[in-house]
Amino acid sequence: MVTSSAQTVATEGASLRFAGVSKDFPTPDNVEARTVALDNVSLSIAAGELVSLVGPSGCGKSTLLRLTAGLDTPNSGELYIGTEMITGPSAERGLVFQDPNLFPWLTVRHNIESGLVARGKLHEKRHEVAEFMRLVGLETFANAYPHHLSGGMAQRVALARALINHPKVLLLDEPLGALDAFTRMRMQDEVLRLWQARNTTMLLVTHDIDEAIYMSDRIVIMTPRPGRIERTIPITLERPRQRNSPEFLRLRGEILEMLHFAGAEKATA
Amino acid sequence: MSNPVQELKGPVQASSPNVKARRGVKIATPAALRLPANIFLAIPLAVAVAFGVHLWASKNQPAPETNSYNLFLGALLFLSIAAAAVQPFWSHLRRWMQHMCPIIAAAISLLCLWEVITSGLRWLPMPYFPSPAGVLQSLVDDRALLFDSTWHSLLLLLSGYALGVAVALVTGVCIGWFAPARYWGMPLLKVIGPIPATAWVPLAMVVSPSAMFSAVGLIALAVWFPVTMLTASGISNTRASYLDVARTLGAGPWYLIFRVAIPAAMPNIFIGFFMGLGASFLTLVVAETVGVKSGLGWYVSWAQGWAEYGKVYAALVIMAAFFSTIMTMLFKVRDRVLVWQKGVIKW
Numbered sequence: 001m002v003t004s005s006a007q008t009v010a011t012e013g014a015s016l017r018f019a020g021v022s023k024d025f026p027t028p029d030n031v032e033a034r035t036v037a038l039d040n041v042s043l044s045i046a047a048g049e050l051v052s053l054v055g056p057s058g059c060g061k062s063t064l065l066r067l068t069a070g071l072d073t074p075n076s077g078e079l080y081i082g083t084e085m086i087t088g089p090s091a092e093r094g095l096v097f098q099d100p101n102l103f104p105w106l107t108v109r110h111n112i113e114s115g116l117v118a119r120g121k122l123h124e125k126r127h128e129v130a131e132f133m134r135l136v137g138l139e140t141f142a143n144a145y146p147h148h149l150s151g152g153m154a155q156r157v158a159l160a161r162a163l164i165n166h167p168k169v170l171l172l173d174e175p176l177g178a179l180d181a182f183t184r185m186r187m188q189d190e191v192l193r194l195w196q197a198r199n200t201t202m203l204l205v206t207h208d209i210d211e212a213i214y215m216s217d218r219i220v221i222m223t224p225r226p227g228r229i230e231r232t233i234p235i236t237l238e239r240p241r242q243r244n245s246p247e248f249l250r251l252r253g254e255i256l257e258m259l260h261f262a263g264a265e266k267a268t269a
Numbered sequence: 270m271s272n273p274v275q276e277l278k279g280p281v282q283a284s285s286p287n288v289k290a291r292r293g294v295k296i297a298t299p300a301a302l303r304l305p306a307n308i309f310l311a312i313p314l315a316v317a318v319a320f321g322v323h324l325w326a327s328k329n330q331p332a333p334e335t336n337s338y339n340l341f342l343g344a345l346l347f348l349s350i351a352a353a354a355v356q357p358f359w360s361h362l363r364r365w366m367q368h369m370c371p372i373i374a375a376a377i378s379l380l381c382l383w384e385v386i387t388s389g390l391r392w393l394p395m396p397y398f399p400s401p402a403g404v405l406q407s408l409v410d411d412r413a414l415l416f417d418s419t420w421h422s423l424l425l426l427l428s429g430y431a432l433g434v435a436v437a438l439v440t441g442v443c444i445g446w447f448a449p450a451r452y453w454g455m456p457l458l459k460v461i462g463p464i465p466a467t468a469w470v471p472l473a474m475v476v477s478p479s480a481m482f483s484a485v486g487l488i489a490l491a492v493w494f495p496v497t498m499l500t501a502s503g504i505s506n507t508r509a510s511y512l513d514v515a516r517t518l519g520a521g522p523w524y525l526i527f528r529v530a531i532p533a534a535m536p537n538i539f540i541g542f543f544m545g546l547g548a549s550f551l552t553l554v555v556a557e558t559v560g561v562k563s564g565l566g567w568y569v570s571w572a573q574g575w576a577e578y579g580k581v582y583a584a585l586v587i588m589a590a591f592f593s594t595i596m597t598m599l600f601k602v603r604d605r606v607l608v609w610q611k612g613v614i615k616w
Binding site for chain 1: 303515
């Protein structure tokens with residue numbers, strides 16, 4: 001069921017390229033000073049790749065995601081999707097936050113439709129709404145309001161809402177961070193399923209090393225103050241991955257060690 | 270693959286709204302199956318007492334003045350007995366009665382008290398404090414003029430309120446959304462807004478071509494301030510993340526204002542509507558008292574001029590019913606529009 005509907009909605013991902021991106025913000029308690037959130041960050045992500053950004057708080061991973069979404073502009077450097085420079089938000093770069101941020105005044109169906117309404121494409125693509133609700137397993141909740149949903153269900157709606165625009169890139173800012181451990185593991189599988197079925201490029205911010213190893217093609221480790229890329233670790237484990245395989249655990253130990261050397265014990269929490 | 274969906278269904282059904290509602294009915298039914306005698310007998314008893322009080326109090330009064338009160342009490346008695354007889358077979362009525370009987374009986378008891386201290390013991394100076402029977406008689410006698418006054422008040426209120434709300438929504442959204450409108454508009458709003466609309470009466474009388482026209486303007490002004498204020502604050506406090514999400518979904522400014530900011534501000538806007546409605550009642554009555562030559566406010570001061578206090582109270586009774594009906598209708602509209610809040614916020 002899932003694969004057949006997924007095939008009809010599949011889209012090609014797009015590559016991403018960050019060239020010397022820097023971003024600073026005014027420091028809240030000192031008007032003169034600036035906090036450097038990102039310092040000269042360069043990174044290339046291939047089309048259809050799933051890359052995790054891992055690092056302690058303040059390392060600029062969410063800032064990088066917001067810049068990619070076009071919600072903020074860098075102080076210097078450029079961001080490209082394919083060959084095109086990113087200048088503002090666009091439906092081709094979907095964003096899912098830790099808080100699902102569903103519009104509480106809309107039902108599940110209307111939340112999922114909102115991307116189509118915003119682009120004036122509802123008439124043309126209305127048939128896809130049911131398909132996306134099925135894709136995330138919510139067809140029986142079409143008319144429920146968001147406050148009736150559990151955290152996991154709300155996050156599924158948020159995913160469907162982002163996916164209905166067929167984004168070339170899906171930006172995930174700790175999308176599973178607020179879920180309990182079991183729901184979280186199940187949702188990881190669902191996101192992977194969507195990724196494999198649709199071939200979307202995904203950039204995932206997470207605090208969870210296990211999640212990063214389980215899901216990504218590559219893990220980018222960042223360090224704070226100023227936010228920089230410490231190193232990039234390709235994960236070559238075969239999919240579907242085993243959370244308790246020896247290689248998984250060895251990799252996990254290595255990364256934890258690395259983050260420890262990076263002076264950031266917090267990241268393991 | 271379909272595994273997660275199945276797992277989802279279990280916990281979800283328990284929290285789904287219709288299941289909750291069904292369970293609620295099941296609990297409610299046995300409790301409401303039989304109405305305790307003290308509940309369905311409360312109204313007939315209160316009416317019987319009222320009859321007794323009325324007989325005693327009106328023995329030294331001419332019969333025609335008290336006739337309609339007798340009819341009123343008789344009708345109440347008949348209805349309450351009929352309802353008590355029918356309720357075992359009609360669960361809706363039964364639930365309604367369970368809720369309403371004590372309140373209605375208490376209201377009738379208050380009427381008794383009123384009658385005792387006015388026409389009964391004559392504790393209060395007479396022409397100013399007529400008995401409930403006298404008020405009811407005035408209401409019946411003058412029903413044509415009272416109906417006409419209510420109609421005029423309704424027209425004036427609705428046109429003023431509609432105008433005020435329409436203008437306020439535009440100014441509120443502009444001030445809440447556009448930074449320049451906020452910069453220039455907010456000080457104006459803060460300085461002009463708090464002046465009670467009734468304070469403009471002298472100016473309105475000079476400036477406007479007709480009393481009716483100035484009354485509509487004053488009511489609109491009274492409504493405009495709270496609705497603008499609350500709309501603007503609701504719009505400008507729209508959660509930034511809703512706007513961010515909408516932008517990444519491809520939303521333009523039109524969508525951001527009308528599909529995100531305004532719905533998000535709706536709870537606030539409705540608070541403004543309620544505050545505006547209260548202000549509009551006040552302004553309506555003042556405007557009718559000082560300028561407009563029709564409506565309930567005019568009727569009250571006219572009746573007072575003739576020292577017909579029965580009519581004054583009759584008009585007050587009509588006003589109470591009239592204003593509370595309008596308020597109730599606004600509540601109904603809100604329940605419809607803000608149905609998505611149900612379960613989130615206690616109203």
